[in-house]
Amino acid sequence: MIGRLNHIAIAVPDLEAAARRYAGPLGAEISAPQALPEHGVTVVFVTLPNTKVELMQPLGEGSPVSAFLEKNPSGGMHHACYEVEDIIAARDRLVAEGARVLGGGEPKTGAHGKPVLFLHPKDFDGCLIELEQV
Ligand SMILES: CC[C@@H](C(=O)O)C(=O)SCCNC(=O)CCNC(=O)[C@H](O)C(C)(C)COP(=O)(O)OP(=O)(O)OC[C@H]1O[C@@H](n2cnc3c(N)ncnc32)[C@H](O)[C@@H]1OP(=O)(O)O
Numbered sequence: 001m002i003g004r005l006n007h008i009a010i011a012v013p014d015l016e017a018a019a020r021r022y023a024g025p026l027g028a029e030i031s032a033p034q035a036l037p038e039h040g041v042t043v044v045f046v047t048l049p050n051t052k053v054e055l056m057q058p059l060g061e062g063s064p065v066s067a068f069l070e071k072n073p074s075g076g077m078h079h080a081c082y083e084v085e086d087i088i089a090a091r092d093r094l095v096a097e098g099a100r101v102l103g104g105g106e107p108k109t110g111a112h113g114k115p116v117l118f119l120h121p122k123d124f125d126g127c128l129i130e131l132e133q134v
């Protein structure tokens, strides 16, 4: 069911500093910062030849990234995003398999303007999974 790796995400305490490291020493192509209040994050995307890296910093109260950064103050790998063709079919299959689909199971519009859903990290080997319909 899952297809290509769309992106991996890294939670960072200082987005500007992290973006500078990717653009400078690592010589990567980076996007402008994008504030996504509905998701509680500001993101910068790093474009690589085969996938993307999403650098994320908390935005606003109750950001889902705040607790993670409290536990990992220097930042760390936050989630992996896999592409699916039909996010509703994917959700229904996962629910039938007993996986916890977060946010009540209703897709939100993600950073690329496409529907996204998240799966609980405790159901997938300690890795938070994002699904993006492409
Ligand atoms: C930019 C838009 C979009 C895109 O298009 O790309 C995004 O990527 S938005 C990214 C941010 N959004 C989300 O993360 C939404 C989904 N996340 C959540 O709903 C919550 O963060 C969570 C995963 C359910 C955790 O919330 P909560 O239960 O309130 O936090 P705890 O801190 O109590 O965690 C419980 C348990 O899970 C472990 N955990 C939490 N986050 C992660 C993680 N990212 N990776 C691995 N494990 C994680 C946490 O450590 C706790 O474990 P224990 O300590 O063992 O109990």
Ligand SMILES: [Co+2]
Pocket: 007, 009, 054, 079, 081, 130
């Ligand atoms: Co993401």
